[in-house]
Amino acid sequence: MVSRHVPELLKRQLMTEAGYRCAVPTCRGAAALEFEHIEEWCKVKEHRFEDMIVLCATCHARVTRKEISKGSIRTYKQNLAIISGRYSLYEMRALELFHSHLSQFASDSLPLLQLPRTDYLHVKGLEQDGLVKITQSSGSSVRINGLAVEPWLMQLTPNGKEFITSYFGGKELRS
Ligand SMILES: [Zn+2]
Structure with a gap:
């Protein structure tokens, strides 16, 4: 008989995989994190890294109410493996920002950040x-801590747009 209690080491591994945030890409909340068995505990009766994921209490409840499907959760889990190893938190925040701006742009234009x-x-x-594509701006410099700094421009590429649309839409990413 396996205990319902999730071993500490496994908890740490799952937290690391999720970057200490909820695994749902449109949420990524950091409060009230819980460990969810992707298959029902009563069926599997074991704690396996492959079958578990970190979710916040709100998203966990949405899974329980079947507003988020098990299939989506599996895709989020796969995407975490691709994303958490490859991009820093800073980069993920930049992608989030691009994603939140995307709806304000015409479908054929690509958002830009300074x-x-x-x-x-x-x-x-x-x-x-x-x-993303990074170019040096020809515009006027901005002052940061009293120093004139040339702003650089970071623009989403068509590939980048496809990536964030898939990722935040919970679709499978190509690794
Ligand atoms: Zn969440």
Whole structure:
């Protein structure tokens, strides 16, 4: 008989996988996190990394009410594995910001963010994967801590747009 209690090591592994946030891409809340068995506990009666995921209490309740399907949860789990190893929290925040701006843009245009040149290194992973394009702005410089800094521009690429539409839409990502 296996205890319902989730072992501490497994909890840490699941938290690391999820970046200490809810695994639902449109939520990513950090409060009231819980460990969910993707298959019902009464069926599986074991704690396995592959079959578990971190969800916030709100999303957990939505899964229980079947507003979020098990299939979606499996896809979120797969996507976490791709995303948490590849992009930093900074990069994920940038993608979130792009995603929240996307609806305000015409379908054929791509959102643009200004960033201080010194932040360039933080988003290099996105650039290397072709999700964003970074160019030096020809516009006027901004002052940060009294220093004139040339703003750089980070623009979502068509690939980047496809990526965030899939990811935040809970569709499977191609690894
Ligand atoms: Zn959530």
